[in-house]
Amino acid sequence: MSDLHLSPTMKRILLEACIITTVAFAFGLMVNYQMVMNSFAGKSVSTSVEKTADGNSTGGAVTDLLYPDPVDMEEIDDLLAEGALLVDARNNEDYKAGHLKSAISYPIGDAETKLEDFMQQVPKDRTLILYCNGFGCPDSFDLGVFLLNAGYQDVLAYEGGYPEWRDAGRPLEKGL
Amino acid sequence: MKEKLSAVIYHVSRLVLAGTFIYAGYIKGADPVAFAGQVANYQILPYAWNFVVAATLPYIEFLCGAMLLLNQRVRPAVLVLFGLNLIFMLLLSYTIARGLDIDCGCFNPDAESKTKPLHALWRDAGLMLLMISTWMLRYRQSLPEDRED
Numbered sequence: 001m002s003d004l005h006l007s008p009t010m011k012r013i014l015l016e017a018c019i020i021t022t023v024a025f026a027f028g029l030m031v032n033y034q035m036v037m038n039s040f041a042g043k044s045v046s047t048s049v050e051k052t053a054d055g056n057s058t059g060g061a062v063t064d065l066l067y068p069d070p071v072d073m074e075e076i077d078d079l080l081a082e083g084a085l086l087v088d089a090r091n092n093e094d095y096k097a098g099h100l101k102s103a104i105s106y107p108i109g110d111a112e113t114k115l116e117d118f119m120q121q122v123p124k125d126r127t128l129i130l131y132c133n134g135f136g137c138p139d140s141f142d143l144g145v146f147l148l149n150a151g152y153q154d155v156l157a158y159e160g161g162y163p164e165w166r167d168a169g170r171p172l173e174k175g176l
Numbered sequence: 177m178k179e180k181l182s183a184v185i186y187h188v189s190r191l192v193l194a195g196t197f198i199y200a201g202y203i204k205g206a207d208p209v210a211f212a213g214q215v216a217n218y219q220i221l222p223y224a225w226n227f228v229v230a231a232t233l234p235y236i237e238f239l240c241g242a243m244l245l246l247n248q249r250v251r252p253a254v255l256v257l258f259g260l261n262l263i264f265m266l267l268l269s270y271t272i273a274r275g276l277d278i279d280c281g282c283f284n285p286d287a288e289s290k291t292k293p294l295h296a297l298w299r300d301a302g303l304m305l306l307m308i309s310t311w312m313l314r315y316r317q318s319l320p321e322d323r324e325d
Binding site for chain 2: 032
């Protein structure tokens with residue numbers, strides 16, 4: 001095998017390019033350390049709505065609104081065993097293409113029109129786990145706020161959503 | 177006259193690249209979760225690795241852009257951006273071949289309008305030309321002792 005001959009200038013440029021990349025990579029990881037660690041641990045990655053110790057939300061100026069609590073992937077199995085219901089807040093096409101096993105479809109776009117049917121089928125004291133497409137997708141959170149205001153008492157938002165569940169090899173279903 | 181024209185082209189290319197990548201790095205770094213979603217749209221990486229890319233790529237772009245703006249370590253910065261752009265163009269081509277209709281994720285993760293992969297590919301080809309001209313004209317701007325034999 002022949003050696004790769006690089007001039008001293010080219011070697012220096014390559015070395016400096018590696019240093020620039022490494023420094024920026026390390027800095028980015030340092031700044032976003034919590035987000036990256038949470039994504040590998042299957043925990044919530046969003047920091048936009050934090051809960052205080054007494055349970056009040058501090059995400060915005062309005063503090064009297066009800067917000068769904070975040071739930072991590074590891075907690076979902078136990079909650080389902082206790083009777084929780086998975087609710088898919090994505091549109092019908094996405095739901096048909098694939099959804100979490102046993103989840104029902106409740107697209108955020110149909111929140112108003114489907115509420116009556118939903119309330120007839122699901123008692124208000126049942127735990128609801130809402131999800132959408134992850135990565136900060138707001139649909140599950142918005143649907144959670146809507147359902148809490150409609151009287152549901154235990155509404156959780158699974159932020160990793162369909163992508164995290166799928167990539168973790170968890171059970172999925174297709175169709176309606 | 178020729179030297180002057182080279183210098184003008186060099187500085188314009190350098191500054192356009194600097195502005196582009198400082199903006200791209202800043203806007204994506206400000207919302208890494210949304211950017212991770214755009215990386216995930218390419219359906220290449222496992223879930224958590226999309227966050228690693230989203231956490232680091234904006235800082236690489238920003239730092240290289242800053243180097244170009246300051247006219248320091250220009251060729252190393254261009255080399256890094258050239259490599260990233262090449263990978264990105266290959267990804268976009270793969271995306272077009274698979275028929276995925278996604279936003280390229282090039283700039284603002286929360287933008288209402290999508291930039292189609294084909295459009296992004298042409299834009300990246302233009303950036304590549306600027307990178308090549310910056311690289312080559314930097315040679316003429318550099319000190320004699322920094323030049324290769």
